[in-house]
Amino acid sequence: MTSAPSSVDAPAAASASPSPATTGAGRFRPELHGLRGLAIGLVVLYHVWFDRVSGGVDVFLFLSSFLLVGTFLRRVDAGRPTAPLAYWGRTFKRLLPPTAVVVLATLAGVRLVLPPDRWMTAFTDAIGSLLHVVNWVFIARGVDYYAAEEAGPSAFQHFWSLSIQGQVFLAWPLLIAAAVLLARLLRLRVRGVLAVLFGAVLVASFAWSVISTSTQQEIAYFDTFTRLWEFAAGSLLGLALPWWEQRAEQRSRRVPRRGRRRATRAGARSPSSLPLPVRVIMAWTGIIGLVSCGLLIDVQGAFPGWIAAWPLAAAALVLAAGTTGHPLSVDRVLSIRPAVVLGDISYGLYLVHWPLLILYLATTGKERAGLLDGLVLILLSLLLAWLLTRLVDTPVRRWPWASAKPWRAGAVALTCLALALTPVIAAQQHLLADQRDAQARAVADNPGARVLNPDFTVHPDADPDAAPLPSEALLPKDWAKGEEGCTGELAPQADIEPLPKDCGVVPGAPDGKVLISVGNSRMEQFTGSLIPLAKENGWTLITLWKGGCLYAPDAQVSPECDAWSAKAHTYIDRVAPDAVVLNSTFLTPERTEVVAPGLEVTLPELTAAGTDVIAVRDLPRLPLNQADCVRERGEDSPACAPPIPEALTAGRPDAPVLTQQGERVFPLEVNDLVCPEDECTPVIGNVMVSLDADHITSTYAASMQDEVDVRLREAGFSW
Numbered sequence: 260m261t262s263a264p265s266s267v268d269a270p271a272a273a274s275a276s277p278s279p280a281t282t283g284a285g286r287f288r289p290e291l292h293g294l295r296g297l298a299i300g301l302v303v304l305y306h307v308w309f310d311r312v313s314g315g316v317d318v319f320l321f322l323s324s325f326l327l328v329g330t331f332l333r334r335v336d337a338g339r340p341t342a343p344l345a346y347w348g349r350t351f352k353r354l355l356p357p358t359a360v361v362v363l364a365t366l367a368g369v370r371l372v373l374p375p376d377r378w379m380t381a382f383t384d385a386i387g388s389l390l391h392v393v394n395w396v397f398i399a400r401g402v403d404y405y406a407a408e409e410a411g412p413s414a415f416q417h418f419w420s421l422s423i424q425g426q427v428f429l430a431w432p433l434l435i436a437a438a439v440l441l442a443r444l445l446r447l448r449v450r451g452v453l454a455v456l457f458g459a460v461l462v463a464s465f466a467w468s469v470i471s472t473s474t475q476q477e478i479a480y481f482d483t484f485t486r487l488w489e490f491a492a493g494s495l496l497g498l499a500l501p502w503w504e505q506r507a508e509q510r511s512r513r514v515p516r517r518g519r520r521r522a523t524r525a526g527a528r529s530p531s532s533l534p535l536p537v538r539v540i541m542a543w544t545g546i547i548g549l550v551s552c553g554l555l556i557d558v559q560g561a562f563p564g565w566i567a568a569w570p571l572a573a574a575a576l577v578l579a580a581g582t583t584g585h586p587l588s589v590d591r592v593l594s595i596r597p598a599v600v601l602g603d604i605s606y607g608l609y610l611v612h613w614p615l616l617i618l619y620l621a622t623t624g625k626e627r628a629g630l631l632d633g634l635v636l637i638l639l640s641l642l643l644a645w646l647l648t649r650l651v652d653t654p655v656r657r658w659p660w661a662s663a664k665p666w667r668a669g670a671v672a673l674t675c676l677a678l679a680l681t682p683v684i685a686a687q688q689h690l691l692a693d694q695r696d697a698q699a700r701a702v703a704d705n706p707g708a709r710v711l712n713p714d715f716t717v718h719p720d721a722d723p724d725a726a727p728l729p730s731e732a733l734l735p736k737d738w739a740k741g742e743e744g745c746t747g748e749l750a751p752q753a754d755i756e757p758l759p760k761d762c763g764v765v766p767g768a769p770d771g772k773v774l775i776s777v778g779n780s781r782m783e784q785f786t787g788s789l790i791p792l793a794k795e796n797g798w799t800l801i802t803l804w805k806g807g808c809l810y811a812p813d814a815q816v817s818p819e820c821d822a823w824s825a826k827a828h829t830y831i832d833r834v835a836p837d838a839v840v841l842n843s844t845f846l847t848p849e850r851t852e853v854v855a856p857g858l859e860v861t862l863p864e865l866t867a868a869g870t871d872v873i874a875v876r877d878l879p880r881l882p883l884n885q886a887d888c889v890r891e892r893g894e895d896s897p898a899c900a901p902p903i904p905e906a907l908t909a910g911r912p913d914a915p916v917l918t919q920q921g922e923r924v925f926p927l928e929v930n931d932l933v934c935p936e937d938e939c940t941p942v943i944g945n946v947m948v949s950l951d952a953d954h955i956t957s958t959y960a961a962s963m964q965d966e967v968d969v970r971l972r973e974a975g976f977s978w
Contacts (some may be wrong), residue, residue, distance in 0.1 A: 261497050290542070291322065293593020293766040296575055296601030298549070303612045303640060305553050307633045310626070313553035314570035314585050316420050320486060321493040321571050323424055324431065328453075328497030331435045335449055341439055348659070348668035355389075356655045356674050357610055357647055358421070359885035361386055361681035365414050365614040366683065372618045373414075375731030381414060382687040388418035389679050391425030394481040401477050411621065417613035423483050427490050434460075448573040450498055457491045457498070464488035465565070472564035485563050492571055496747060500578060538580040542589035545576030600645075607644035607652060615640055618817070634810055690732045697728055707946035707962025708932045727945050729895075729958050737950055738780075739787035741765050741802040749834065756830040757823060761805055765790050766898035768797035772837040772978075777803040777810040777827055780954060781878055782966055785929070787960030788967045789840060801836070803827050810841050813864075814857030832868070838976075839865055843874035843913040843926070848953075850880055852906040852914045862916065866923040873976065876911055876928040878955060879903050885941035885949045894942045925974040932963050 298315040305313040318764060331341055362385050369381040386395030396418055442452040464487035471479035474684055479485045522773065533541075552570050580589045591599065601608070615636055616628065628636055655661065661671045697705065703718035704725035727739040741763020744750075749756050749764060767773075774793055776786040783804045793800040803810075805827075806819035812828035815821055841861075846852050855861075863874050881901055888899035907930050911917075917926050933939065933948060941948060950956045953974070 290577055290590040290593050292602040295599040295605045296598050299608050307628050307636055314666040317426050317489055317567050318574045320352055320489040321574050322617045324490040324493035325497040327431055328494045341436040342855035343436055345665035346432050351672035352668040355675040357607055357652050359675050360651055361610040362679055368618045369414055372622050378732045382683060384415035385683045388415045391422040392420040394422045397480050398480045405814045414614045414617045415961055418532050419481050423486050444958035454498055457494045461488045463493035469564045491924050496575055508809040538583050539585050539588050541576045542580035547571040547590050548573035585753035603865055604648045608640055611643045612640040614881055639706045694733050695732050705945045707944040708958050709962055711935055726941050727947050737956045737958055739783050751830055757826045763802040765800040767799035771797040771799055771873055774798045774838045775801045775803055775836045776840045779808050780806045784954045788963040791961060791964045792968050809845055809855055811856040813860035836870055838871040840873040842877050844877045846877040846880050850904040852912055859916050863921045866920055872922055872924045873928050874917055879934055879939055883938055883954045884952050889941050900938050900940045903937045925976040927970055
């Protein structure tokens with residue numbers, strides 16, 4: 260499961276915006292450029308030394324929309340078309356080349372540093388980063404129970420805000436173009452229409468952000484729609500500030516010349532009706548608020564709800580104060596050479612610092628960097644960011660040929676995207692192809708549980724050097740699943756039955772029998788042994804699984820699981836399957852075995868409806884992740900082969916309940932196949948037995964099908 264929200268503050272592409280740091284009037288704002296550098300500096304410091312989120316991401320989202328609106332307002336004021344296509348070309352021409360370089364370099368680092376079971380996830384994240392949709396990838400993974408065992412944050416996790424910003428860079432120009440067209444048709448002021456539009460987005464997104472953050476914060480953190488209000492706030496400031504400064508400038512023209520000279524000598528370079536001391540205090544208040552945000556607030560746990568207004572307000576104060584020129588002012592500090600350089604390389608610095616940190620921590624096994632190694636990481640990040648800016652960002656941005664026409668800029672962006680995606684997708688497909696080739700030879704090279712049969716003989720074409728299945732790269736993804744979603748009559752009914760995502764189908768003969776596998780993820784993995792049997796016998800197998808939840812409709816387990824079990828019960832009653840397979844016992848995380856709650860009620864209800872029940876004794880839980888142990892010690896190490904949990908060596912605790920239910924209940928136990936002779940060896944028949952500490956692999960489960968079939972028939976079950 261993606262740990263969401265991660266401790267990744269992103270500098271979104273405000274630092275990479277093709278717009279200069281100007282207002283709508285085109286005046287250069289050194290304080291804005293310096294604010295970029297300060298924000299990215301805070302992001303890096305907080306990540307490296309404090310393992311916290313600074314709130315800088317929100318400042319960058321805010322600044323990017325402030326600049327974006329200024330870009331389009333200048334076009335509208337000049338009577339030129341909004342030209343969204345040209346904007347997209349210019350913007351992504353600059354964003355994609357540094358992104359592509361860092362993505363490919365990060366993948367190389369992942370290949371060298373991280374174990375193979377992290378590679379496939381890294382490929383997925385890399386593709387999502389390049390396509391600017393990785394925030395949705397993280398959301399899908401964050402709500403995916405079955406990704407829970409993927410250890411450590413992604414080396415691409417910092418791309419989530421760049422993805423959100425890329426999506427806004429695509430949508431905002433269309434909104435602005437539509438507003439301009441509407442204003443002209445209705446003969447309204449463009450700024451007024453834009454203000455109403457952005458105000459509506461702000462209110463709707465802010466409301467959703469507050470609600471979502473309070474109910475599903477791990478999703479809300481990455482959600483584009485919970486962040487749109489921050490862009491809308493920056494856009495509204497981009498509309499209001501030039502208007503305010505224009506009015507202030509008009510008022511200043513009415514001031515006697517002597518007063519204007521005094522104002523100039525005082526250093527008030529930005530038009531404003533506010534007194535200079537007030538503006539100086541405003542700016543410093545904003546800087547202090549920004550710096551202290553991550554220290555005083557749990558940004559990672561509280562954002563992006565209403566509290567995200569803190570860093571936005573801090574940035575707004577700095578922008579509203581403007582360029583004062585006062586010797587003690589913020590803009591003087593933000594205009595010094597180090598701040599300017601930091602602003603220049605801020606985009607590159609953000610891109611490189613997170614992969615460096617993650618790969619370093621993975622290599623050393625540390626949870627966070629110390630003072631000295633953290634300083635080295637920061638200095639190395641600064642150097643790489645400068646090189647990335649100097650060798651990639653600046654040349655592409657200043658390339659005369661590419662900048663001369665919008666279609667050329669777009670062509671550069673698309674070419675860069677294609678050049679980056681091609682090797683990533685090719686490498687991903689290479690891993691999948693290796694797995695498919697190995698699976699094609701699995702009968703000979705990877706017999707799995709079949710070797711436990713006393714009559715087993717080695718296949719004459721077996722390759723003694725064949726690697727175990729599933730491969731290390733694909734092991735974390737080796738979950739059993741239905742071949743398609745539940746549709747038609749098998750589709751869950753809204754509100755009263757499980758969500759469609761919990762329901763899958765392995766189709767059988769049109770008039771064949773129906774088997775429902777219901778329960779938790781451990782039942783899911785065991786069902787890998789039933790899927791080929793159902794297909795062979797023409798049965799339709801319906802998968803009804805909820806991670807962490809036993810099927811116990813007549814018991815109280817937890818509010819979430821109770822609600823799901825009740826809905827699953829409704830679904831099973833409606834579908835009326837010929838058979839149901841469920842866990843009749845449960846091995847707790849403490850490795851004690853108990854009878855499934857409510858079993859004495861569940862079984863009679865099912866059998867009374869004419870449904871056969873395959874009652875599976877729960878499978879072992881291990882005290883270690885065998886894949887990690889095999890990687891570190893080898894598959895023959897005794898440390899990787901713990902004994903079976905003692906509770907599973909005793910008689911079945913559910914036996915009294917099962918014997919009372921008559922001929923429709925078929926007890927099944929396969930723990931001797933998972934842990935032969937009470938020893939849980941990591942590899943059997945050249946197949947990895949365990950996916951993690953709590954689940955067998957789907958591949959190994961499938962290799963148990965022959966023996967499972969024999970035991971079911973011996974118990975009286977017939978397909």
